[in-house]
Structures are given as C-alpha cells and as structure tokens.
Amino acid sequence: MTAPLLQVRNLTVRAGETEILRGLSFDLHAGRTLALIGESGSGKSMTGLSLLGLLPRGVAYGDGCAISFDGAPLPLRDERGMRAFRGRRIGVVFQDPMACLNPFMRVGTQIGEALRRTGVRSAAARRRHIADLLCEVELPDPAISARYPHEISGGQQQRVMIAMALACAPDLLIADEPTSALDGTIAAEIVRLLATLQSRHGTAMLFITHDLSVAGALAHDIAVMNHGEIVETGSAETVLSRPEHPYSRRLVEARKALVGMPGHPTVRGAACRAVARDLSVDYPAKGLFGRPVRAVHEADLVLHEGRTLGILGQSGSGKSTLAAALCGLRAPATGSVRLLDETLTPSEPRLSRAQRRSVQFVFQNPYGALNPRLTVRRLLEEPLALAGAGGEAPAKIEAALEEVGLEPALAARYPHQLSGGQRQRVCIARALLCDPKILVCDEVVSALDMTVQLQILQLLKRLQAEHGFAMAFIGHDIEVVRWIADEIVVMHAGRLVDRFEVADLQAPQRHQQTRLLLSSVPPRAA
Amino acid sequence: MGARLAGTGLGVARLLFQAAGIVVLVFFLCRVVPGDAVDRMTLEGGLTLAQEAALRAEMGLDRSLPVQFVDWAGGALHGDFGTSLRYHRPVSDMLATALPSTLKLAGFSFLVGIGLAIGLAVAAAMSGSRWLAGLVNFVNVWSIALPTFCVGVIAILIFSIWLGWLPVIGGLLMPVLILGMDNAGQIGKPLFEELREATTSAHVRTAHAKGLGPVRVALFHLLPTALPVALAMSGLVLAGLVAGTLTMEILFGLPGLGSLMLNAIHGRDYPVVQAAITVAAVGLVLINALMDIVHRAVDPRLSR
Numbered sequence: 001m002t003a004p005l006l007q008v009r010n011l012t013v014r015a016g017e018t019e020i021l022r023g024l025s026f027d028l029h030a031g032r033t034l035a036l037i038g039e040s041g042s043g044k045s046m047t048g049l050s051l052l053g054l055l056p057r058g059v060a061y062g063d064g065c066a067i068s069f070d071g072a073p074l075p076l077r078d079e080r081g082m083r084a085f086r087g088r089r090i091g092v093v094f095q096d097p098m099a100c101l102n103p104f105m106r107v108g109t110q111i112g113e114a115l116r117r118t119g120v121r122s123a124a125a126r127r128r129h130i131a132d133l134l135c136e137v138e139l140p141d142p143a144i145s146a147r148y149p150h151e152i153s154g155g156q157q158q159r160v161m162i163a164m165a166l167a168c169a170p171d172l173l174i175a176d177e178p179t180s181a182l183d184g185t186i187a188a189e190i191v192r193l194l195a196t197l198q199s200r201h202g203t204a205m206l207f208i209t210h211d212l213s214v215a216g217a218l219a220h221d222i223a224v225m226n227h228g229e230i231v232e233t234g235s236a237e238t239v240l241s242r243p244e245h246p247y248s249r250r251l252v253e254a255r256k257a258l259v260g261m262p263g264h265p266t267v268r269g270a271a272c273r274a275v276a277r278d279l280s281v282d283y284p285a286k287g288l289f290g291r292p293v294r295a296v297h298e299a300d301l302v303l304h305e306g307r308t309l310g311i312l313g314q315s316g317s318g319k320s321t322l323a324a325a326l327c328g329l330r331a332p333a334t335g336s337v338r339l340l341d342e343t344l345t346p347s348e349p350r351l352s353r354a355q356r357r358s359v360q361f362v363f364q365n366p367y368g369a370l371n372p373r374l375t376v377r378r379l380l381e382e383p384l385a386l387a388g389a390g391g392e393a394p395a396k397i398e399a400a401l402e403e404v405g406l407e408p409a410l411a412a413r414y415p416h417q418l419s420g421g422q423r424q425r426v427c428i429a430r431a432l433l434c435d436p437k438i439l440v441c442d443e444v445v446s447a448l449d450m451t452v453q454l455q456i457l458q459l460l461k462r463l464q465a466e467h468g469f470a471m472a473f474i475g476h477d478i479e480v481v482r483w484i485a486d487e488i489v490v491m492h493a494g495r496l497v498d499r500f501e502v503a504d505l506q507a508p509q510r511h512q513q514t515r516l517l518l519s520s521v522p523p524r525a526a
Numbered sequence: 527m528g529a530r531l532a533g534t535g536l537g538v539a540r541l542l543f544q545a546a547g548i549v550v551l552v553f554f555l556c557r558v559v560p561g562d563a564v565d566r567m568t569l570e571g572g573l574t575l576a577q578e579a580a581l582r583a584e585m586g587l588d589r590s591l592p593v594q595f596v597d598w599a600g601g602a603l604h605g606d607f608g609t610s611l612r613y614h615r616p617v618s619d620m621l622a623t624a625l626p627s628t629l630k631l632a633g634f635s636f637l638v639g640i641g642l643a644i645g646l647a648v649a650a651a652m653s654g655s656r657w658l659a660g661l662v663n664f665v666n667v668w669s670i671a672l673p674t675f676c677v678g679v680i681a682i683l684i685f686s687i688w689l690g691w692l693p694v695i696g697g698l699l700m701p702v703l704i705l706g707m708d709n710a711g712q713i714g715k716p717l718f719e720e721l722r723e724a725t726t727s728a729h730v731r732t733a734h735a736k737g738l739g740p741v742r743v744a745l746f747h748l749l750p751t752a753l754p755v756a757l758a759m760s761g762l763v764l765a766g767l768v769a770g771t772l773t774m775e776i777l778f779g780l781p782g783l784g785s786l787m788l789n790a791i792h793g794r795d796y797p798v799v800q801a802a803i804t805v806a807a808v809g810l811v812l813i814n815a816l817m818d819i820v821h822r823a824v825d826p827r828l829s830r
Contacts, residue, residue: 054734056726057654087737094735099728103827104750113746114736148826164736 005030005204006051006069006172012062013043013050020046020059022228030171033198033205035215035236037251038225039449044208047225048176051206052090053082070171087117091165093194095177097157101149107160108145114167133163137193155186159193166197173198176208183314184476188520191218210450212255216240224248254451273438273470274303274326278335281318281325295321297495298335303438303470310485310502311474312517318494319474323440326472327359340437357387360431364443366423370415376401376426377411383433400429404459421452425459432463439464442474457484478517490514541815548807549602553595556796562587563611563794585611598800607801612793617801620786625805628782631774632767634702639709640760647714647752648744651721662718669711674770677704678777694778701774708770713759717752724751753824761817768806 004027011024021043028034036044049055051067053076067074069089075081086092094100102110111133112126120126131142137159149157158178165173175194179187195218198205209215215222215236222239224232224247232245243249279299282292295318303309303326311319324330328339331349338344340355351359363369370379380397389396398408404425415423424444431439441460445453461484464471475481481488482502490498490513498511505518564581567573573581582588586597601608607617646665650658681704686694724730725748733747772784779785783802790798822828 052735054731083737083739085737086735092732092735094728094732096728100732102729102733102747102750104753104825105746113733113738113742117737150827161732164732 002029003071004028006206007067008051009066009068011047011050011065011067013046013055013059013065014062015059019062020228021050024230026223026230026233028172028204028206030204031198031202032221033195033207033219034221034223035207035209035219036223036225037209037212037215039210039251039451042225043228044210044225045176046228048092048174048206048208050076051172051174052086052092053077053079054086087114088168089170090172090174091168091170092174092176093158093161093165093178095179096181097154097161098149098181100161101157103149106146106148107152107157111145111160111164111167114164118168129167130163133167134160136166136197137163139163153186154182155189158182158186158190162190162193162197166201169201170203173203173205174208175205177210179214180210184478184520185314185516187214194218212240212251212450224251250451254454257454270304270306272302272338273305273340274301275338276301276326276335277338279322279325279332279337280334281321281330282333283321292333294333295494296325299496301326301489301496303472305437305470306464306468307487308464308471308473308485310481310488311472311491312476312478312481312488312514313491314476314517317491319491320442322491323442323472323474327361327438327440328356329361357383357434358437359440360434360436360438361440361442362424362427362431362444365447366420366427367415369427370423372415374414375411376413376415376418379415379426380411380430380433383430387434396433397429400433403432403463404429405455419452420448421456424448424452424456428456428459428463432467435467436469438472439469440472440474443476444473445480446475446477453480460484478520490517537815537818541811544811545808548811549599549804550595552800552803552807553598554591556799557591559794561794563796566792566794598797602801602804607804608797610790610795610798612790612795617797620798621783621801621805624781624783624786624802627780628771628775628784631698631701631705631771631780631782632764634698635705635709635770636760636764636767638702638706639763640713640756642706642710643714643717644749644756646710647718647721648749650718651725652740652744652748654725659718659722662714665707665711666715667711669708673773674704674708675773675777677707678774682777696779698780701778701780705767705770705774709763709767712763712766713756716755716759720752720755721748724748727751750824754821757817757821761814764813765810768810 006028008027009025011021012019013021024047026034036047038044046055046059050061051074053074055061061076065076067076069085074085101107108127108130111130115126115129120129130145134140134142134144139156139159144152144156144160149160152160161178173194178194179190182190191214194205194207197203207215207218219236222232222234222236223230224239224243224245226247232239232243232248234244239248240252243252276299279296279301280294281296282294284292299322301309301322311323313319321330325332326337326339328337328344328349328351332344332346334346336343336345339351340358342351342355344351374382377397380400381393384393384396397411401408401411406422406425406429410418410422410426415426418426427444439460444460445456448456457480460471460473463469471484473481473484482505485502487501488499488505489496490511492513498514500507500510500514504510505514510518562582563585564573564578564587567581568578579588586594589597598608605618607621609615610617610620613620642665646658646662649655650662678701681700682694685692685700692700730743730747730751733743738747771782772787774780775782775784776788783806787799787802789795790802
C-alpha cells in the first residue's frame with residue numbers, strides 16, 4: 001500500500017491543564033473515508049479543527065504531536081504556513097450551514113472567495129467556475145449564486161458549503177457533522193452527494209459524526225472516540241458488526257436495540273383520551289394586512305389510553321402545532337377536539353384548569369425547559385404545590401425520581417449540574433407528578449446522545465405500561481418513532497398524508513412521503 | 527412592490543409626525559420658562575410699563591399662545607423662522623451663518639470618533655491582545671467619566687497656555703479631537719464586544735478555513751457582523767453631538783448653532799431658540815431615519 005495522505009501521530013490538544021485530545025494516532029489514505037464517531041464532548045470536532053490549525057483561543061497543541069500531510073509535516077503552530085493548506089489542499093464542511101455562511105454576502109461571492117485562493121483571478125472565469133461547482137453539488141439553477149444564505153433552504157446551504165470546499169479540488173475533505181442540522185431526507189441526500197463526489201475525485205475524507213448508520217453507509221474505516229481518545233479503529237464492517245472495545249460495543253448496541261422493536265400490544269377498545277375532528281390550526285396574522293397562516297389542515301386523530309401515536313414529519317410540517325392543538329394549548333381554527341371530558345371548539349378553545357393538569361408535555365431541549373435558577377427539588381415541588389399537595393411533596397418527589405431512574409440525592413442539584421439525559425428524566429418526572437392522562441413528547445430524544453436516547457425511550461415505554469397514559473410522540477427520526485409508537489401518522493405541509501399501524505410500515509400502499517422518510521435511513525453496514 | 531411602497535409611506539408619515547411633535551413641544555417649552563424677551567430688556571435697560579406694552583404689541587407677544595403658535599408654525603413650514611427679537615435680523619440668516627461651522631465640527635468629530643473606534647475595536651478583537659482590549663476599555667471609561675468641557679479646560683491649560691502650541695479661541699483641532707475621543711469611547715466598547723464574539727462565530731471560522739488572509743477576513747466577514755451595533759451606536763453618538771458641539775463652541779469661542787442657541791436662551795429670543803432647536807431636532811430625526819435606511823441597505827436579511 002502507498003504511504004498515507006494524512007498521518008496523525010500522538011495528537012494531543014490541551015486547554016490549560018485539561019487534555020481535550022489525548023494522543024490520537026490514525027492514518028488516512030487518498031480516496032478513502034475515515035469516519036470519526038463518538039458522542040458529544042468526545043473531542044471529535046476538535047480533532048477536525050486541529051488538523052486545520054484552527055484551535056480556539058486558549059487551546060494549544062501538546063508536545064510531541066506530529067501530523068504529516070502528503071509526506072511533509074504540517075506546520076501546526078505557524079498560522080501563515082497553515083493558511084497555505086486551508087482552502088488549497090484541505091477543504092472543510094462544518095455542521096449548521098446557516099451559521100457557517102456569511103449572512104452579508106451572496107453565496108456566489110462566497111464560493112468566489114474560495115476560488116480566488118486557487119488562482120482563478122478573472123471575474124468571468126470565476127463566474128464560470130461557480131456555475132460548474134454549483135452544478136456539481138446538484139444546484140443547476142445559476143440564479144442560486146446571486147442569493148443570500150437566508151434566501152435558500154438548509155439543504156441548499158450545505159450544498160453551497162460543499163461547493164466552497166470543493167473549489168480548490170482538495171486532497172483532504174473534512175466533513176464535521178455535515179448533516180446533523182438537517183432533516184432526515186435532506187441529510188440522506190447530502191451524504192449521498194458527498195459519497196459521489198468523493199469517489200469521483202478520489203479525495204480522502206474525514207467524516208466526523210455521531211450517527212453510526214451514516215458512518216456505516218459512507219466510511220471505509222471507523223475510529224471510535226471517547227473522552228478525547230480513540231478507543232478502537234478498524235474497517236467499518238468490523239467495528240459495526242464485531243466491536244471490541246466495551247464503549248464501541250455500547251454505541252453499536254444502542255442503535256441495534258432501536259432496530260429490534262419491542263412488542264406492540266394492540267389494545268382493542270381502549271378508552272379514547274383525545275379525538276380531533278377536522279382540526280385546523282392557524283397562526284395569527286403578522287402586521288396590519290397579513291393573513292393568518294394555516295399550519296394544520298383538517299386533521300382527524302384519536303389518542304387511546306395506554307397507546308402511543310407517533311407523529312412523524314420533517315421540520316416545519318406542522319407536527320408540533322398539531323400536538324399543541326390536540327392538547328388544548330392552541331385554539332382550533334375549524335373543527336373540534338374532544339379532550340378528556342370536554343369539547344374544544346373555535347368559540348370555546350380553553351380547557352378548564354383542573355383538566356389542563358391531566359395533559360403534560362416533555363420538550364426537545366430539556367435544558368431550556370428547566371428553570372436554571374431552581375433546584376430539581378423546587379422544580380418538582382411546583383406541580384405538587386399547584387395541585388394543593390405540597391404537604392406530601394418530599395415523599396412524592398423521591399418516588400418520582402426513583403421512578404425515572406434518578407438518585408434522590410440529585411434533588412439538591414441545579415439543571416446545569418446534570419447531564420442531558422438526566423435533565424430529560426427530570427422533565428419526565430415533573431410531568432408524572434401531575435398524574436397525566438395524556439403525555440405529549442415533542443422530539444424528546446433528538447438532542448440526546450445515541451446511548452441515552454434508547455434509555456429515555458425505554459423509560460417512557462415502561463412508564464406508559466405502569467400508568468396507562470395516552471402518549472403522542474412527535475419525531476422526525478423514523479427509527480425512533482417506529483420503536484416507540486403503536487400507530488403512526490405522517491405529516492407533510494400541514495396535512496396528514498398517511499396513517500398506519502407500525503406493523504404495516506413496509507406495506508406497499510404507503511404514501512410517497514412515508515417512503516421518502518424510510519429511504520433516508522441509510523443502509524446498515526452490519 | 528406595493529407593500530414596499532406602503533412601508534416607505536408609513537416611514538415617511540412617522541418621520542413627519544415625530545418632527546411635528548418636536549416643533550409643538552419646543553414652542554410651548556419656550557413659553558413655560560418665566561420671563562420673555564421684553565422682561566429681559568427691562569432688566570438690562572429699565573423700560574417703563576408703557577414701553578413694555580408697546581414692545582410686546584410690536585413683537586406680537588400679547589396675543590394668545592395658540593395664535594402665536596399657528597403664526598410661527600405657518601412661517602416655519604415655509605422656511606421663514608421670523609425675525610430675532612434682539613438683533614432684528616431674519617432668523618434664517620443667523621442660522622445660515624451658524625450652521626456650517628457646527629456641521630464642520632460635528633462631522634469631523636464623528637469621523638475621528640468612528641475611525642478611532644473601528645480601528646481600535648478591530649485590532650483588539652482580531653489580535654486578542656489584552657493590551658489593546660485594555661485600551662478600548664480605557665477610552666470607554668474616559669468618555670463616560672470625563673465630561674468634554676472638563677477635558678476641554680485642561681487641554682486649553684496644557685496645550686494653549688503652558689505649551690502655547692494651539693490657539694485658545696477659534697481653533698478646530700482641539701475640539702474635534704476631544705469630541706472624537708468621546709465618541710470613540712462610546713462606539714468602541716460595544717463594537718469591540720460584538721467583534722470579539724464574532725471572531726469565534728461559525729462563519730468567521732469558515733472564512734479562516736477557506737484560507738483567507740486576516741485583512742480579508744476582517745473586512746468582509748468580521749466587520750459586517752458588527753455593523754448593526756456600530757450603526758445603532760452611531761445614531762446615539764450623533765444625537766449626543768448636539769450637546770457636545772454646544773459645549774465645545776462655547777468653550778473654544780466658535781461661532782455655531784450652540785453659541786447662537788445659548789445667547790438666544792439668555793435673551794429669551796424665542797424665534798431664534800425655536801428655530802435652532804427645530805433644526806437640531808429635525809436633523810436628529812433625519813439621522814435616525816438615515817441609520818435605518820443604511821442598516822436595511824447593508825443587511826440583506828432585513829430587506830424583503
């Protein structure tokens with residue numbers, strides 16, 4: 001085999017006394033893809049930045065790290081020397097393209113800046129090159145280059161970022177979570193595009209991700225990172241099917257467990273907790289002459305006791321709005337909602353206070369849902385005090401914490417002293433203390449790491465079996481939703497386009513939107 | 527397009543409304559102050575009651591306030607601010623001689639201020655130097671803690687009296703530098719904070735990752751991010767310059783709107799006070815409108 005294009009030896013990065021990266025070593029050959037996988041905080045993004053010499057202020061390379069690129073050592077500590085590599089031989093695509101593109105500059109100009117670095121001087125030649133690059137990332141409409149970043153969609157923005165990285169025909173492409181800010185179907189397209197471009201140009205790619213299935217679909221080799229160390233390296237097949245290190249094994253098993261589904265008991269004749277008929281929801285008009293925006297069109301839905309309804313759709317499809325209206329948080333514009341023992345209509349949209357306690361929410365971002373200035377105990381006392389049950393609070397809080405699998409001692413902590421998974425458990429405990437008849441979970445696991453996701457899903461499933469509440473589970477990840485739901489509705493542009501029992505997911509009569517969401521799940525390497 | 531026109535129309539209507547409000551306020555505020563131009567002359571020259579009454583009738587001060595207002599506002603709308611009660615010259619002429627001097631002082635001070643602020647803030651944010659960040663803070667504290675008239679007096683003492691380098695009266699250099707420093711302190715600090723945050727933002731990191739040089743990153747990727755803050759602060763600073771030029775003009779004996787206004791207030795020379803304040807106020811409203819327009823023009827996210 002030829003010499004590797006990129007050879008990293010003993011890469012150590014520290015912030016003061018703390019080591020963020022601890023002696024990483026790996027090789028990357030031309031034309032190959034290495035996926036760097038790990039959970040948030042494992043140091044995988046820092047690895048990407050350290051290869052570019054773009055360490056944040058206050059972070060420095062340790063002694064004895066050596067990175068050689070194409071046979072010569074990279075001048076890591078020499079800003080001017082590194083600039084010769086950036087945008088000429090090493091290209092990079094970051095996550096969250098909206099934040100990465102300069103909002104004040106047309107996207108064509110931003111690509112042009114990258115081209116100028118490679119010596120394309122004349123404006124006419126640059127225009128031609130920009131059009132070619134945009135075609136290559138499958139944005140054939142030349143009008144795109146005259147747009148500003150906020151005028152194009154997230155998927156288009158990421159394609160522009162890729163075009164920018166390709167402008168210099170790099171030998172090494174670093175892709176740092178390029179799909180994590182994007183919807184499932186669009187993310188799948190971006191992954192496919194990156195794979196195509198990589199094989200066409202023979203670029204070496206370092207693909208940084210937390211998503212094992214993406215890594216499996218794209219990478220030749222996989223390196224697993226944990227706490228700033230590479231714990232296992234190997235070919236993608238080996239690592240995903242026969243992981244050796246205990247940590248990689250846990251990662252792989254968490255994802256597998258999602259695929260192997262639990263039983264879905266079909267409860268016939270279960271009581272209806274909420275019934276929506278012809279339910280439409282409007283957003284109020286903006287400005288003097290604006291018209292209200294209809295976010296949900298004539299939806300019919302039923303929530304049964306002890307069952308979970310999965311609401312699946314891309315962002316902006318209206319799924320959160322539908323759930324909010326179903327639970328009396330938003331007034332219906334037309335139609336009605338029969339909720340518990342009351343009927344909500346456009347003229348009488350509010351649920352009585354006592355009934356409102358029976359409907360509880362758990363949201364996507366647990367940190368935002370917990371008051372940072374209150375301890376866990378105070379947070380959990382609140383619903384009890386509102387119900388007039390403040391007296392028995394300590395015992396109830398302890399019981400609720402135990403029920404969601406948290407140590408009672410955690411009650412004295414503040415939210416910022418908890419991990420993401422623990423915070424979400426506190427949110428669930430808070431909802432449980434209201435003794436809900438309906439629990440609405442809005443993307444509750446999408447901000448969490450893979451291993452934690454599964455634990456939270458299992459917790460919800462167990463609590464539902466014990467308490468018998470009806471659950472509406474909103475999500476964009478079809479694997480997560482089908483794991484937990486008994487019945488699924490698919491939303492697209494404010495309409496319910498498909499509805500089925502989970503067992504019929506693969507049935508041929510599925511709507512094309514459902515199939516699109518299904519196809520965005522990358523083929524599994526294992 | 528229709529919506530855009532309607533928006534512009536609304537904007538213009540709002541501006542006119544603001545300006546009209548200021549004009550009304552100025553007129554009645556002047557009259558609330560006890561004593562009028564004739565009382566002032568009595569104090570200086572000792573007029574008899576009959577003479578006072580005759581003078582008041584001649585100046586139209588014996589009429590009811592609403593009548594006086596309509597008379598004055600009607601003239602002002604046509605650019606006729608009446609005649610000075612003390613100097614018996616058309617107020618428009620007096621303004622025409624005073625305004626250019628003030629505009630020159632304000633304009634130069636603003637340019638010095640914004641130039642100094644941008645230069646310091648960009649250098650401090652890009653280099654990460656603690657020394658430069660300290661300098662930004664120093665200038666900021668300077669402008670908050672030291673009133674310009676105080677700095678002015680000390681500067682005259684040092685540069686004119688002790689060193690004899692600069693003239694006490696009429697020189698533009700000292701007032702421009704003093705006001706410029708004051709402006710730089712107010713704009714520089716928020717600009718620096720904004721820029722420092724922007725240096726770690728994703729799109730600036732992307733610009734570095736493209737391999738762009740530091741100058742290009744600063745000019746095209748870093749500075750635009752701080753533009754909204756710079757514009758907002760500039761609006762405030764320009765408003766502050768109305769008061770700033772006034773003290774400088776008096777201290778350094780410069781002819782201008784400030785000196786004119788002060789004399790007129792002392793003499794209860796209503797037409798001159800009203801005209802000077804109206805001009806300053808309408809100028810401010812226009813500056814604010816201009817800032818909005820510039821902001822819209824440079825930030826593509828705001829234009830629909």
